Each structure stands twice: as C-alpha cells, then as structure tokens.
Amino acid sequence: MTTRISDDQLDLAVSRLLHGDSPANILDSFPAEAADLRPILHVATTLETLRPVETPAVESLVSDRNDFLAQVTELQLQPVSPTPIVRLKDWISQQLSRSSSTSTPQQKEIRKMSALILKAALILVFAFGSLGGTLAAAADSLPDSAVYPLKLAMEQARLTFSNDPGEQAKMHLAFAQERTQEMVRLAAKGEVPEEALLTRMQTHMRTAYQLAAQAGEEQMQGLLTQARKMTQASGQDLEAAQEQVQERAQDRLQQASGMMFRWQQEAEAGLQDPGSFRWRFGPGGPCDAGDCEPPFGDGDQQQHQHGPGGPPCEGEECEPPYGDGDREQHQHGPGGPPCEGEDCEPPGDGKQQQNQYQHGPGAPPCQGEDCEPPGDGNQEQHQYGPGGPSCEGEDCEPPYGDGDQQQNQYQHGPGAPPCQGEDCEPPGDGKQQQNQYQHGPGAPPCEGEDCEPPGDGNQEQNQNQNTEQNQGQGDTQNQNQEQNGQGSNGQQSGGSVDSGGTDNTGGSDDSGGADDSGGSDNSGGSENSGGSNDSGGSGSSSGSGGGNGRG
Amino acid sequence: MERGKERNTVASERESKRLQKARSFDRKALGAIYDDFHQPIYSYIYRRVGDVEVARDLTADVFRRFLQAIHNKTGPNQNLRAWLYRVAHNIVVDHYRRRQNQQHYPLEENIICVGDDPIQAAELNLKTEKVRAALLCLTPDQQQVVALKFLEGMSNKEVAEITGKPVGAVKSLQHRALASLQRQLVQAGEEVPA
Numbered sequence: 001m002t003t004r005i006s007d008d009q010l011d012l013a014v015s016r017l018l019h020g021d022s023p024a025n026i027l028d029s030f031p032a033e034a035a036d037l038r039p040i041l042h043v044a045t046t047l048e049t050l051r052p053v054e055t056p057a058v059e060s061l062v063s064d065r066n067d068f069l070a071q072v073t074e075l076q077l078q079p080v081s082p083t084p085i086v087r088l089k090d091w092i093s094q095q096l097s098r099s100s101s102t103s104t105p106q107q108k109e110i111r112k113m114s115a116l117i118l119k120a121a122l123i124l125v126f127a128f129g130s131l132g133g134t135l136a137a138a139a140d141s142l143p144d145s146a147v148y149p150l151k152l153a154m155e156q157a158r159l160t161f162s163n164d165p166g167e168q169a170k171m172h173l174a175f176a177q178e179r180t181q182e183m184v185r186l187a188a189k190g191e192v193p194e195e196a197l198l199t200r201m202q203t204h205m206r207t208a209y210q211l212a213a214q215a216g217e218e219q220m221q222g223l224l225t226q227a228r229k230m231t232q233a234s235g236q237d238l239e240a241a242q243e244q245v246q247e248r249a250q251d252r253l254q255q256a257s258g259m260m261f262r263w264q265q266e267a268e269a270g271l272q273d274p275g276s277f278r279w280r281f282g283p284g285g286p287c288d289a290g291d292c293e294p295p296f297g298d299g300d301q302q303q304h305q306h307g308p309g310g311p312p313c314e315g316e317e318c319e320p321p322y323g324d325g326d327r328e329q330h331q332h333g334p335g336g337p338p339c340e341g342e343d344c345e346p347p348g349d350g351k352q353q354q355n356q357y358q359h360g361p362g363a364p365p366c367q368g369e370d371c372e373p374p375g376d377g378n379q380e381q382h383q384y385g386p387g388g389p390s391c392e393g394e395d396c397e398p399p400y401g402d403g404d405q406q407q408n409q410y411q412h413g414p415g416a417p418p419c420q421g422e423d424c425e426p427p428g429d430g431k432q433q434q435n436q437y438q439h440g441p442g443a444p445p446c447e448g449e450d451c452e453p454p455g456d457g458n459q460e461q462n463q464n465q466n467t468e469q470n471q472g473q474g475d476t477q478n479q480n481q482e483q484n485g486q487g488s489n490g491q492q493s494g495g496s497v498d499s500g501g502t503d504n505t506g507g508s509d510d511s512g513g514a515d516d517s518g519g520s521d522n523s524g525g526s527e528n529s530g531g532s533n534d535s536g537g538s539g540s541s542s543g544s545g546g547g548n549g550r551g
Numbered sequence: 552m553e554r555g556k557e558r559n560t561v562a563s564e565r566e567s568k569r570l571q572k573a574r575s576f577d578r579k580a581l582g583a584i585y586d587d588f589h590q591p592i593y594s595y596i597y598r599r600v601g602d603v604e605v606a607r608d609l610t611a612d613v614f615r616r617f618l619q620a621i622h623n624k625t626g627p628n629q630n631l632r633a634w635l636y637r638v639a640h641n642i643v644v645d646h647y648r649r650r651q652n653q654q655h656y657p658l659e660e661n662i663i664c665v666g667d668d669p670i671q672a673a674e675l676n677l678k679t680e681k682v683r684a685a686l687l688c689l690t691p692d693q694q695q696v697v698a699l700k701f702l703e704g705m706s707n708k709e710v711a712e713i714t715g716k717p718v719g720a721v722k723s724l725q726h727r728a729l730a731s732l733q734r735q736l737v738q739a740g741e742e743v744p745a
Contacts, residue, residue: 007722011707014725018704039743040729043736047701049679050686053594056603061589064607068585068614069578075622076576090624 005033005040013037014044088116142182143194165211166219172208173223173230176201180234183256184241187249198256205231205263206281212270213281220274224267231264567629574621585614588632591703592639598702599643599694601683609646613639633713640695640713647687678741685735693728696721 005013013026023041027034056064135154138147155175162168179201183193205227212223238257242250270277279285572580592613597606616638620626627634686694692714699710700721707718714721737743 005726007719007726010726010729011722014700014729018701039733042744043729043733044701046678046682046736046741047686047697047732049682050598050601050702053597054603055590055593056607060607064589064611065582065585067611068618069582071615071618072576072578072581075618076578 005030005036009033010037010040013041017041017044142186142189143197144186144191166215166223169208169211169215169223170226172204172211173227176204176208177230177234179204180238180256180260183253184237187241187245187253190246190249192246192248193252193256195252198252198259201256202259205259209263209266209270209277209281213278213285214283217274220277221271224270224277228264228267228271231260231267235260235264563629566631570627570629570631574624574626576621581618584617584631588635589614591632592635595636595639595698595703596643599683599686599698600646601680605646609639609642612642616642630712636699636713637715640691640698644691644694681736681739681741682732685732685739685741688735689728689731692716693724693731696724697728697732700725 009030013030016026016029017023023038023045026041027038030037055061134147135150138145138150139154141148141151155171155178159168159171162171179197183197183201186193186197208223208227212220212227215223235257238253238260242253242257245253266277270281569580569584573584589610593606593610596609596613597603600606600609613635617626617635686697689697695714696710699705699713700707705713707721710721711718716724733743
C-alpha cells in the first residue's frame with residue numbers, strides 16, 4: 001500500500017527530518033499529505049535507533065587489521081591466473097616499469113608469460129606450416145586442380161625474385177619440363193592436356209633461349225647443353241607416354257613432343273653455332289620478336305608437310321612455308337641442292353647469316369676456280385661444308401650474285417638440280433618463290449661435266465647424320481626423292497639434313513648416276529616446282545625455269 | 552561549487568593512485584585503504600546485523616573479497632567506497648540467507664520477517680531489534696537504500712552511486728521501503744501514529 005504522497009515530497013520531508021527539522025514543521029509544510037506523511041516520518045525517526053554502533057575491542061580491531069595484512073602477504077605470494085590478455089598487459093607493463101618501480105612487488109604467475117608467448121609462437125608456426133603444406137600440395141598439382149594457379153604464381157614469384165638471367169633461364173627450362181610432365185600426367189589420367197599447357201611450355205622455352213642468348217659464352221653453352229638434355233628427356237617422356245594414353249591425348253602429346261624436338265634441335269644448333277643462336281634469339285632477332293614461333297607452334301603442320309619424308313606437294317601448294325629467316329634455316333641447311341657452274345658461286349657479300357643458311361652443311365661441292373669459298377670463313381663453311389656438292393669448271397660459280405637471302409634460298413634450295421652451262425645461271429631477279437622451285441629438291445639431274453657428284457665424303461656423313469626431323473622439312477626434298485627415283489638412301493637422308501644443302505648432295509649423287517637421268521625425274525620435279533624448265537631452258541635449268549614460272 | 556568539484560577531482564585522483572598501488576599489492580596502500588574504510592563498513596554491517604562478532608567477521612569478509620579481487624585483477628578501478636559498500640550489502644544478504652537456510656525458513660524474503668515470528672521477536676527484546684527485524688522484511692534493494700540513507704546518512708546521489716540506480720529509483724525505493732517498514736512495525740506491535 002502506497003500513500004498519496006509523492007516520492008519527491010516524501011524525499012523532501014525525509015531530508016528535512018534527517019537534517020534535524022522537527023516532524024511538526026515538516027507536516028506543516030505538507031498539510032494535504034500530513035495524514036500519510038506522519039507515520040512515515042515516525043518510521044524514519046524510529047530507524048535512528050539503529051544508528052548507534054557497538055565497536056569491537058581495540059585488540060580485536062588490531063587483530064583484524066593484522067589478519068588483513070597477513071592476507072595481503074599470503075595473496076602476494078600466491079600465483080595468479082587472470083585472463084591471458086590481462087596477464088599480457090600486466091606482463092608488458094611490468095617489463096617496462098621494472099626499472100622504475102623496483103619497490104613494487106611482483107606477483108608470481110602460475111604459468112610464465114614466456115611460456116604463453118612460446119605457445120603463441122608455436123600456433124603461428126602451425127598456422128604457417130599449414131600454409132606451407134598447401135604450397136607443397138600446389139607444387140605437385142595439375143592444371144585441373146584448384147591450387148594449380150598457386151603453383152604458377154609460385155613459379156612466377158621465383159622468377160621475380162631471381163635477378164640472375166642464367167638462373168632465370170634454368171628456371172624456365174625447369175618449368176617447361178614441368179609442363180611436359182603435367183601433360184604426361186594428365187594424359188595418364190585420361191584427360192587431354194589443354195593447349196594452354198603447350199603455350200606455357202613454349203613460352204618458357206623461348207624465354208629460356210632468349211636469356212641464354214644474352215648470357216656469356218660459357219654460360220650459354222651450359223644452358224644450351226642443359227636445354228638439349230632437358231628437351232631430349234622431355235621428348236622421350238612424351239613419346240613414351242603416347243603409347244599409353246587415349247587417342248585424343250596422343251595428338252596433344254605428339255604435338256608437344258614435336259615442339260620439344262624442335263627446341264632440342266635449336267639447342268644443338270646453338271651449341272654448334274653460338275653466333276647464329278645469339279642472332280636468332282638475341283635482342284632484335286627473329287625469335288626475340290616471336291617470329292620463330294611458326295616452326296614450333298602452329299607450324300607443326302607445315303613441318304610435316306614440307307619436311308623430309310613428308311607427303312609430296314604439287315603446284316602452288318608446294319610453296320615454301322617459311323618466309324622468315326627461321327624457315328630459311330631449315331630450307332638451306334645441310335643437304336642443300338647441288339649447284340654447278342656459275343650458280344655455285346659463293347654469296348657475294350659477307351653476311352654470315354645469309355650464307356649460313358644458303359650454303360649450309362651439305363652444300364653442293366664445287367670444283368675449279370668457280371668454287372671459291374665465300375668471303376668469310378663462316379660462309380665458306382656452310383657453302384662448301386661437309387657434303388656440299390662439287391662443282392667443276394666455270395659453271396661452278398657461286399650462284400649468288402647478291403646477298404639477298406630470300407632470293408638465294410629458293411634458288412638453290414635443298415636438292416637443287418645441277419645445271420649445265422650457261423643455263424645454270426642464277427636467277428636474275430631474286431624473287432623467292434620463283435627461285436625456290438627452280439632449284440628445289442628433286443631438281444632434274446644434270447649431265448655432263450658440270451653435273452659431277454659430290455666429291456667428298458662429307459656428304460655421306462651428313463646424310464647419315466640426318467634426323468627424322470630434318471627429313472620433315474621441305475616439300476622440295478620429298479619431291480626430289482620421288483622425282484629422282486630415290487635412287488639412294490643417301491639422297492633421302494641427305495635431303496633430310498636441316499638445310500637443303502644435303503639435298504644438294506643427294507642431288508649431286510643423283511646427277512652423278514646415270515639413273516639420275518632421274519634427271520628426267522627431276523625435271524618432273526621441276527614440274528612440281530612449277531615451270532622450272534622455263535627459266536633454265538635446259539633440263540638442268542629446270543629449276544631456274546621454275547623460278548621464272550613462279551615469277 | 553567549483554571548489555567542491557575540484558576537491559572531488561583531487562580525491563578521485565588520489566584514490567586512483569592508491570588503487571593502482573593496491574593492485575600491485577602495495578602493503579602500505581592496502582593498509583591505508585583498510586584504515587580508511589574498515590570503520591564505515593563495520594558500522595554499516597553492524598547496523599544491519601546488530602552483532603559485533605558477526606559484524607567483525609562480515610567486515611573481514613568484505614576486505615578479504617577486496618584482496619581477492621585485486622589478486623584476480625577484477626577489483627575496482629575507481630570509487631572504492633561504493634565498491635566496498637556493495638560488497639558489504641551482498642555479504643549481509645548472504646549472511647541472512649545462510650541463517651534462513653540453517654533455520655529452515657521459507658525462501659521468500661518477506662516471510663523471513665522477524666515480526667512474523669513472535670518468539671524471535673521476543674528474543675530481540677528491544678525496540679531496536681524490532682526495527683532491525685522489520686528492516687529484514689524489506690527487499691534487499693529497499694534494505695540497502697534505507698540503510699545507506701537513514702543509517703549511514705548518505706545523500707540520494709551517494710546512494711545512487713552505490714546501488715547503481717538512478718536517483719529517482721532511489722526515491723521510489725525509499726518511499727516503498729518506509730511504507731513497508733510502517734506495516735511491519737505495526738504488525739510487530741510497535742506504536743505508529745496514524
């Protein structure tokens with residue numbers, strides 16, 4: 001039951017009472033509430049009876065105080081275990097103020113803070129350890145894995161953190177090999193490796209070679225040696241894996257294997273001729289700008305079409321697939337077509353690269369004064385290199401009046417037919433397409449003095465050194481084989497050498513033999529090359545005639 | 552007015568420093584705190600329980616809890632006085648609850664009222680004991696407000712600080728407590744003017 005007096009009125013009345021005002025005066029101040037206020041004021045007055053306090057004896061008070069201080073000492077020595085955060089804060093503050101407040105007693109701890117910090121460190125180690133486990137798992141992942149991008153990122157990070165180009169080149173080689181292994185593993189799982197894998201592999205290889213081309217001599221040799229081994233091993237792995245996977249995957253692996261084989265060949269070429277390698281993959285070179293991609297990338301198809309052992313081509317389809325220097329290399333490598341007479345002259349200028357591919361190993365031998373070596377040693381090496389065709393007499397002049405690389409490339413391509421007499425003059429215009437099929441592989445044999453077979457054993461040697469890859473180059477070589485009746489294995493292999501130079505040797509063999517009347521076949525070959533008869537006028541000049549026909 | 556504020560600020564800073572030392576178990580600071588607050592706390596408890604020995608024990612409990620709180624880093628950061636009075640009130644309430652359980656009293660607080668028990672009321676023998684017994688018939692909050700205001704002579708603001716309630720709530724509690732006391736005293740045979 002509450003009274004009608006309000007809380008504030010009661011509080012005011014009580015305050016006046018507690019401050020010594022008499023109840024009568026207070027009630028007078030609240031006449032309307034006096035009836036309710038009077039008993040309450042009486043009760044408030046009654047509470048005064050509780051105010052007196054009986055104090056304990058002094059001894060008890062002293063005893064109580066001593067007990068309190070004893071508790072202080074007892075608790076001071078007791079270990080504490082507050083919350084970790086509070087402990088950490090106190091520990092830090094104690095460490096900071098230890099020197100300034102030495103008088104402040106330090107409380108013991110149940111567990112030393114250092115132990116807790118050690119725990120935290122262990123937790124961090126485990127946390128980062130799990131991250132390390134994830135990274136380790138990513139390092140072994142395949143492209144179909146969720147952590148594969150992490151793997152690529154790690155590789156990129158490794159490359160980024162390396163400042164040594166040589167180390168970077170090694171890394172790129174290793175990463176390219178990793179891509180091949182991924183392809184093999186994917187194929188083994190029944191999956192078809194994505195083309196992106198091939199692209200990545202190609203990118204790594206190209207970058208590695210570009211870096212190697214900028215390295216020192218010894219380092220480049222080491223890198224190329226390593227690249228050769230790696231590409232060989234990877235190619236073998238890819239080939240071995242092809243037998244155990246599905247057909248669709250086989251194609252991709254075969255494609256990758258072919259790419260690896262190209263890179264292996266590049267490495268070998270680089271080891272043999274570092275200068276050329278530097279030019280090709282160095283700054284400003286054709287491979288630096290990515291121009292050397294076709295033979296390795298999408299040019300795989302062309303490779304088989306125009307390579308030795310590839311299907312013969314006819315007419316316009318038989319156009320040289322390579323328009324740049326890289327293609328040139330394969331066309332005018334060892335086994336190039338023989339040349340006789342004036343056509344067999346060395347190139348007039350000293351451009352190394354030009355001559356290298358024009359008169360690569362296996363170039364036709366030449367005899368007599370016309371068979372002068374090119375202006376520099378390098379030219380000479382390739383022009384009249386091992387297996388090169390022999391030439392005699394005036395007809396054995398170097399076919400190249402100018403240094404135009406493209407022009408000479410197709411004039412005296414692999415397996416170029418020997419020519420006789422004046423007809424064997426080099427084409428005058430230098431147009432690539434024309435000349436290519438005039439003296440392309442399978443050019444008609446020649447008769448007479450000018451058409452002598454190669455005189456040295458290097459031809460044979462080069463022929464035997466030919467590889468399948470080399471055989472895969474140049475339709476002209478294939479044409480040469482068929483047109484010449486493929487009279488000798490040496491001819492085929494000769495044509496299979498990198499450049500047409502070996503074809504030249506083969507051609508020279510053919511021309512040497514009566515069968516090379518196969519020359520007629522060659523003329524047939526000249527049919528392939530299209531109008532080669534036109535230029536030459538004679539059968540032997542069918543090649544040049546082809547050139548004109550093209551023209 | 553401003554001087555009073557400055558005084559309070561200085562006192563607050565001094566108490567804060569003393570508490571900081573107390574948290575480090577500074578023996579001197581803890582002794583000073585005991586000397587300052589032992590008598591008020593003892594008086595407060597004694598007025599509630601009416602027995603010297605019980606009041607000593609309960610007062611010792613208050614300071615033991617204080618030390619334990621400091622030891623556990625959960626003690627007061629400021630206004631140590633309010634903290635000690637709150638602990639004292641809780642200890643008194645616990646004391647009466649323990650007595651209630653020992654005597655197998657019902658749990659309802661109002662039924663513990665001594666006025667309902669004429670035998671126990673006779674044991675008190677004195678008007679003071681009747682009033683103290685009537686005081687036990689109030690709720691703990693009402694008991695706390697009445698004890699702090701009428702026995703300890705605190706203002707509404709001080710009571711509000713200790714109880715943690717607004718001043719308006721303190722006034723309301725005071726009003727209901729006095730009305731209830733009136734009834735209890737009437738029931739206990741105390742003469743209350745109508």
